[in-house]
Amino acid sequence: MRADATFSVLSFTPTDLAPEPAVSTGLPVGISRMEKRFEGGLSGRSATLFTAAFDHAAGTGTYLAMESFEGELGGRRGAFNFVHSASTTGTDRSAEFFAIVPGSGAGELAGIAGTGGLTVEADGTHRIWLDYELG
Secondary structure, three states, X not given: OEEEEEEEEEEEEEOOOOOOOOOOOOOOEEEEEEEEXXXXXXXXXXXXXXXXXXXXXXXXXXXXXXXXXXXXXXXXXXXXXXXXXXXXXXXXXXXXXXXXXXXXXXXXXXXXXXXEEEEEOOOOOEEEXXXXXXX
């Protein structure tokens, strides 16, 4: 099955958490907390742990995010985790990865499995899609 939705970022809060032991690299690593709201074929909210090695001035780096979603998908209510990552050199998006975490489904979404993706359009619209199965 396929679900398409839009989402908005309600909060993005950097944390004080840092890698230990400290290692000096060409890009700083930071960890933030996010809250998102989804509308469409996937509706609800998520809590996200967002890790990135990123140079804001150059727009270069990679992120890795673990999201805990709760809400409705395909008329079923429940919760599950999904993970996604991507890299950029400033004007592109590459090495994308997106997966629903096996065994993470709860409620009517127990047994969910699949993949998906995220994109941000030129007008700033954030989109997500899921290709999923319910077992």
